[in-house]
Amino acid sequence: MQTMTVTDAVSAALAEEMRRDDRVLIFGEGVATKRKDLLAEFGAARVRNTPLAEGIIAGTAAGAAATGLRPVVDLLFAPFLCYAMDEIVNSAGKLRYMSGGQFAFPMVVLAMTGGGWGVGAQHNHNVEAWFVHSPGLKVVMPSTAADYKGLLKAAIRDENPVLFFTDIALGYAPGAVPEGEVVVPLGKAAVRREGADVTLVSYAKSVHACLQAADRLAAQGMAAEVIDLRTLKPLDEETILRSARKTGRVVVVHEASRMCGVGAEIAALVAEKAFGDLRAPVMRLTGPDAPAPASFPLEQAFAPSADAVVETVGRLVGLVPA
Amino acid sequence: MQTMTVTDAVSAALAEEMRRDDRVLIFGEGVATKRKDLLAEFGAARVRNTPLAEGIIAGTAAGAAATGLRPVVDLLFAPFLCYAMDEIVNSAGKLRYMSGGQFAFPMVVLAMTGGGWGVGAQHNHNVEAWFVHSPGLKVVMPSTAADYKGLLKAAIRDENPVLFFTDIALGYAPGAVPEGEVVVPLGKAAVRREGADVTLVSYAKSVHACLQAADRLAAQGMAAEVIDLRTLKPLDEETILRSARKTGRVVVVHEASRMCGVGAEIAALVAEKAFGDLRAPVMRLTGPDAPAPASFPLEQAFAPSADAVVETVGRLVGLVPA
C-alpha cells in the first residue's frame, strides 16, 4: 500500500493506461500545460491542449473513439458539460444503438464538481443524474483514492462512453492505494461498513459523511451499513437490495439535488424490490433544490453533513420503532 | 366548449398572450414561416425566424427575459435542447439566485418529444427529468388540448423559465377546450378518474394509456385513480400523496427512461411520505433504457401501453392481496 491523493491517483491511472495502450490519448483545455509528466512521457500527439470549446472537444473524442482511438477528455468542471451535451448524449450515448451496433465509443469524460472551492454555481453543480438518465452512458463517481485510480483504469478500458466525476472536496484527500495494478470493475458498489440496523447509501464525499455518522450511531447502539455506490450507472442493484432487505431501513445521501436525482432512483428501486422487507420509509438526504452558493458557510451547509445523517436516522427509528 | 387539436390550442394560447401583453414575443428556426397568423397580427419584430443555432436562441431569450421582454422560443425537438443546456441550466435557471434576486427570467422554451414520427433518437428523447433535476426551472408536459392551452398561458405569465414539452403523438389529438380565458395554474395535477384500489400516476400521452387501462381494470372490478401530473416541476406532491394514501398502491407510467426519471421521483416521494399507507410495492412502468428506435413497431413498443399497465396492476394485486 502507498498513500496518495485523489489527484495523484487519477494521474497514476492515466499514466499507466497510456503506457499499456498506445491508442489512449488525453486532451482538453490546459491538459498539456498541467500534465507535464504525461506530455514528457507520451509526447504532444497523445497529450494535447485544445482551444476553449467543450463541444468540439467532446465531439472529437466521440469521433476518435468510433474509429480506433481511446480518448480521455478533461472538460474541467461539471457545469461546462452543458456545452457538450449534444456530443455526449446524442452522439456518444446513442450512435452505437442508432448504427445498429456498427460503432463503439470507448471514451472517458472527466469533470470536477461539488462544493469546496467557493466559486459558485457555474463551477459547482452535481449533474451526474442527467447522465444516469441517458442511454448508452456509464457514470462513475468514486470516494477513495484507490477507487479513483482503479475505476479510472476500468473506465479507460471500457468500450462505452464513461462520465468520470471528481468531487472537488476529495481532490487533496490522501488515501491508501494498493501497489501494482489496481482495476476496480465498473458497476460494483462497495460495502464500506457492515451493520444490521440501517443502510446508508451514498457516493463521493457523502460517503465520508455517512461513515462519520455511522461512528456516532454506533455510539448510540445503532449499527449502520454504509454502501459506497462508486458507479452510478450501471447501478449495483444487488448490493443495495441485499442490504435493504437485511436492515429494512434505507437513507440515501448525496450532494446533488433531490428531484430525479440518484437518491430518487435508489429509493424507487428499494420501494419496488425490497418493499416487503422495509421497516421504515426510505429517506433521502440531499442538497437543496437551489444553485450552489459561493459564500463559504452556505456552501458548507449545502451538502448533507454527518449530523444530518445521524438526525435523519434518529427520526427514522423514532418514526417506526423496530 | 369547442373542439381543437393540441397544435391549435398551443397557437391559440400564443395569440391570446401576445395580444394581452406586448412584451411577449416568439422566435426560433422557422417560427415566422410556420406561424403566418401570428406574423400577420403581431409583426416581424415579435414573430421572428432565427439562424439555425439553438444555443444563441435560448441565450437571447434569457438575456431578453432579464431585461423586460417575455420571450417564447421554439427549439423544435427535445434532443436539440442539448445545444442550449448552458443557456437554460447555467444562465436562465441559476442567474436569479446567483444575482441575489436582482433579475428574473420569464421565458418559455417549447420542444416536442416522444414517439410517433418514426425518425429516431435524435428527434425523440424524453429528457424532461433533466430539467426537473435542475434548480430554478419549471417543467410542463400536458396531456389534453385544454391543458396545452391553459398551461402555456400560465407558463408565459410565470416569472420563471418554463420548459414546455409537447408530446408528438398528441399534436393532432382533438380535445374540448373551454371558450374564453383558460389559464391552468402551474403545479397542479389533475385527477382524471377517481378510484380507490390503485393509483396510476402519469403525464403526457401515457395518461391516455392509463385511462384506457382504468377502463379495462374497471371491467375486472378494480377502481383505478388516474393522476395527470401536467406540471412536473413544481410537482403537486399533495395530490399524489392523497391518492397514494387512499389506494395504498401506486404505479407510475411514462415514456422517458427509468433511471432518475420522473417516475423515480414519485416512487421515492411515495415511499417516504406515504409509507405507512402502502399496501404494495411502488411500481414504475417506463420506456427502456435505450435510445428511441425509428422502426415503427419498435417505436410503438417503446412507450408503455395500456396492456402493460393492466398487466402491472394485475401483478401488483396478485403480489400483495388486499
Add this chain to the structure above:
Amino acid sequence: MDTRERVRALERMMLIRAYEETVIALHAEQRAAGTCTAVGQEAAAVGVVSALSADDQILTNHRSAGHLLARGADPGRMLAEVMGRRDGYCGGKSGSLHIAAKELGVVLTSTIVGGELSLVTGVALSRSMLGGEGIVACFFGDGAACEGRFHESLNLAAVWNLPILYVCENNQWQAFVHRRETTLADGVAPQAAAYGMDWRTVDGNDVDAVRAAAERAVATIRETRKPFLLEVQTYRLRGHFEPDDQSYVDPQELERWRARDPILLARNRLITEGHLSDAAAQEMEAAVKGRMEQAAAFAEASPFPGFEALTTDVYA
C-alpha cells in the same frame, strides 16, 4: 473525368433521383416514415464522393442518401432502413435520417444539425494518428454553418492539421428559413480564411465542375494533411421534409433553379457533346428505375426487427 466517368456520374445522379422519388412515393403511400430528400443536389454528392478513394471516410447530415448511393450503398438496404426493417444498414434502428455504413466508410449520418461537424475532427484525428493516406469528407448544410460547432470544428481542424474535406452544400435553405434571413454573408466558404484554412466555392449544379474542384481539394489535403473547405452552391428543389407544400418558397427562384437541374444539365451536355444519345439516356433512366423497384421489393420483404432489438446495441 473521362467520358466514361462522366456518363457514369450522370447515371449515379439518376440513381439518386430515382431512389429519392421512390422514398417519396413510399412515404405518400404511408409505407415509410417521412424523410429529407436532396432533389436538385445530386451533382454535389456525385461530384465530391467520386473524387474520394476507397479508404477515405465520410460523415454527413440528414440529406445523406445521395452521399451513400454515390459511395456505392445498396439501395435495397437503404430502403429497408428507411422502412424500419431488419436488413437495413442499421437494422431499422436509425430510420431514414441516420444511416451509417461502416463497410463503406460512412461513419455517420447526423440528424442533429452540426453533429457531423463535431465528430469529424475525431475521425480525422484517428486517421492522422493511426497512419495511412486516408482523408475524411464532411458534408454539411449552410444552416449547419450557423451553429457554433461549425466554427469550433474548423478552428480545431486548422490548429491540429486534420485531413478533412469540409463540404458545405449551400442549398439556400435552412428548413423553412431562407439563407438570406440567417446571415449577412454572401457565402460560407470565406469564413474558412479566418481559421487560416484554404477554401473554394463552386457551382454545385455542374457535376463536372464539382468533381474537378473536389479532386483538387482532395489532392491538396493528401499532400498537406491540412483541412480544406469546399462550398457547393446549389438549391433544394423539394421541401424540407416529406410532405412539404413549399408555399413559403419564391416560385421564381424555384423556377430559375429548376431550369438548372443538375441531371438535366449533365445529360444535355453529354448529348450536345455527342457522348450520349437520347435513347441511351432514357435507357439508363429506365434501368435505375428498375433497380429501385427491385430495391423496394427487397426492403418490403425484409421483416421488422423483433422486440428484443429495442434494447440490443445500447452498450458494447
Add this chain to the structure above:
Amino acid sequence: MDTRERVRALERMMLIRAYEETVIALHAEQRAAGTCTAVGQEAAAVGVVSALSADDQILTNHRSAGHLLARGADPGRMLAEVMGRRDGYCGGKSGSLHIAAKELGVVLTSTIVGGELSLVTGVALSRSMLGGEGIVACFFGDGAACEGRFHESLNLAAVWNLPILYVCENNQWQAFVHRRETTLADGVAPQAAAYGMDWRTVDGNDVDAVRAAAERAVATIRETRKPFLLEVQTYRLRGHFEPDDQSYVDPQELERWRARDPILLARNRLITEGHLSDAAAQEMEAAVKGRMEQAAAFAEASPFPGFEALTTDVYA
C-alpha cells in the same frame, strides 16, 4: 478626453489595481476564495467603460472587477461579495466570479466562458424593442472567441441589427493555454467581417487609444443601431487564477508586456506632458489604497448570510 478626464482615467486604473491587489492579499490570507484578476488589463476596462453612457448596459466575464469599478461600483460591496457576505452585490451568493449589479446596468458577470456572448443578444433585443438610446457592451476574452457561441452571437447580432459593442479583451492567454496554441488567426476582430460587422483593433495598454476607439465605436452603434467588434490587444500580467505560479509563461514575453503596464504608460505620459506631478500621482495611489482599506473593513464587518439564504431567490 480632456486632461481632467485623462487624470481621472489614471486614477480609475489605479483603483482597479489596488482593488485586485487587495483581493490577492485577502486570498493569500485565506479570507476570500480564489479569483481571477485582470492585472495589466486596466486600460481596456477604463477606456471602454468610460466611453459608455449611464443608461448603457454591460455584460462581462470572470475578469470583471475592472469593468465594475470603472462603472462606479462600490469596492466595499464588491469585496463583501468576494468574501461571501450579506452586503455583497449578490448577497454572497455569486462570489467573485459572477457579480451582477442591476443599479449600474451590469446585467451579468458570466463565469461560463461565452455566457456573456449568449445573453448579450437578448439584452440588446430588449434595448431595441423597448425603446431608448441605450446600447450594450459585452466584454469577453480571446478564449471565449473559440467557443461556438461567439460565432452564433455575432451572426445573430448582425442579422437582427442589435446595438452591441463587442469588446474582445485579447490578453494572449486562455487559462493555461497560450492563444497561439488555439488558433492560426492573428486576431479575433477580423472574423467580424464574415458576419458583415464593422470592427477595429486597438492597443489595449494605451488608455487614450482605447478610449478614442471606444468612443468612435459607440457613436457608430448609436447612429447605425448595428453591432461593432472592438478588439483590445493586451496581456494578462498575473496567472489565470489566484494562486498561479505562471511557470508555464515565457518570462521574456511577460517582461515585454510588464514594461508596457498600462498604468505606468498613462502615468509617465501625463507626467511627461506636464499634466501631473510625481507627487500628485503618489497621492492618488495612496488615496486609492486608503479606499481599499476602508472597503475591506466594510466587507469584513458584513455578516455572512443566514442559512435560509440557501434557498431564497431560486424562483421569482
